[in-house]
Amino acid sequence: MEVQRVLKPQPKKNLWKPEEDLILKNYVEAHGEGNWATVSERSGLMRGGKSCRLRWKNYLRPNIKRGEMSKEEEDLIIRMHKLLGNRWSLIAGRLPGRTDNEVKNYWNTHLNKRSLVGKRKATDSSHHDHEENDENINKKNKFVPLMCHSEPNGSPNLTGTTKLCLDGRKVEEKEEESTTSNAWKEDTNSFSCTDMEYPIMGGNNATFVFDDEPLIAYLDSFVLFEAFGCVGDEAYEQMQSVIE
DNA sequence: AACACACCCAACCGCATCCTT
DNA sequence: GAAGGATGCGGTTGGGTGTGT
Incomplete structure (x- = not known):
């Protein structure tokens, strides 16, 4: 018996065991994130830094939301991916x-496949009528400067990060300002949150409005900058060209 | 019940980028 | 500015599980 187990070839996928998770979780909670290369040495885990980082980021981190994607999340993924x-x-x-890994997997297993099928079966809208026809959705949507919004009492905290505004200004968010509630900044027309601090719709009061809301309404200026490499009017023009 | 196949998703890999010295 | 290490990202793999025959 024992011999058989020893001789049995090791699986190529080295799945994390619950005790390893516990060790990593305790270590990160005690010492903080970062220095992943040293985590394995110091925690006693026989894992590479990348593996530890990935496990923490995708699985052990607080506020990770697991389980099925909501229709809203799915819709957002589809639209964001389009852009x-x-x-x-x-x-x-x-x-x-x-997590990015989760979104990627979800796209590859559910949405990508469906979008290919959907092109052939446009009339089968019982499951995802919001998919209707992405081209039509895009054409009827107009650019508006903001993005997603949250209800006043459910706004996430902001942290000390740099926000890129539609007019191209960079605004440094200070940590101490973060306790002031509203994610939506009137003065900068920007919205931002991190997944660590913003425990998702459903868990919080943040809301996303779909179907009638313009596509661009899910994107903040940072995303626009990432998509088009510019902000403000220039991003608007780029956006229009994509839509048309 | 047994087998084959398809699907899902955690983990790995390689490259790019960032950061530190 | 260069070099080397650390970190982030997207693509891919493969093992577990569900489903059909």
């Missing part, structure tokens, strides 16, 4: 609690 392509980390950044 950004395979920029999974960017797309995941708009889906608090979801």
Whole structure:
């Protein structure tokens, strides 16, 4: 018996065991994220830094949202992908609690396949009538400067990061300002949150409005910059060319 | 019940970019 | 500015599981 187990070839996929998860979780909670290369040495885990980082980021991190994608999330992924392509980390950044790996997998297994089928079966709208016809959706949507919004009492905290505004200004968000509620900044027309701090729609009061809301309304200026390499009027023109 | 096939998703890999010295 | 290490990202792999025959 024992011999058989020893001789049995090791699986190529080295799945994480619950005890390893516990070790990593405790270590990161105690020492913080970063220095992944040293995590394996210091924690006693026989894992590479990249593996530890990935496990933490995709699985162990607080506020990770697991389980089925909501229709809203799915819709957002479809629209974001239309605009950004395979920029999974960017797309995941708009889906608090979801990881890039999860979004990527979801796209590859559910949405990508369906979008291919959908082209042939446009009339089968019972499941996703919001998909109707992406081209039509895009054409009827007009550019408006903001993006997603949250209800006043459910706004996530902001942290000390640089926000890129539609007019091209960079605004440094200070940590101490972060306790002031509203994610929507009137003065900068920007909205931002991180998935760590923004425990997703459903868990929080943040809301996304779909169907009648313009496509661009899910994107903040940072995403526009990532998509088009510019902001403001220039981004608007680029956006229009994509839509048309 | 047994087998084959398809699907899902966690983990790995290689490259690009960022950061530190 | 250059070099080397750390980190981030997207593509791919492969093992587990579900489903059909």
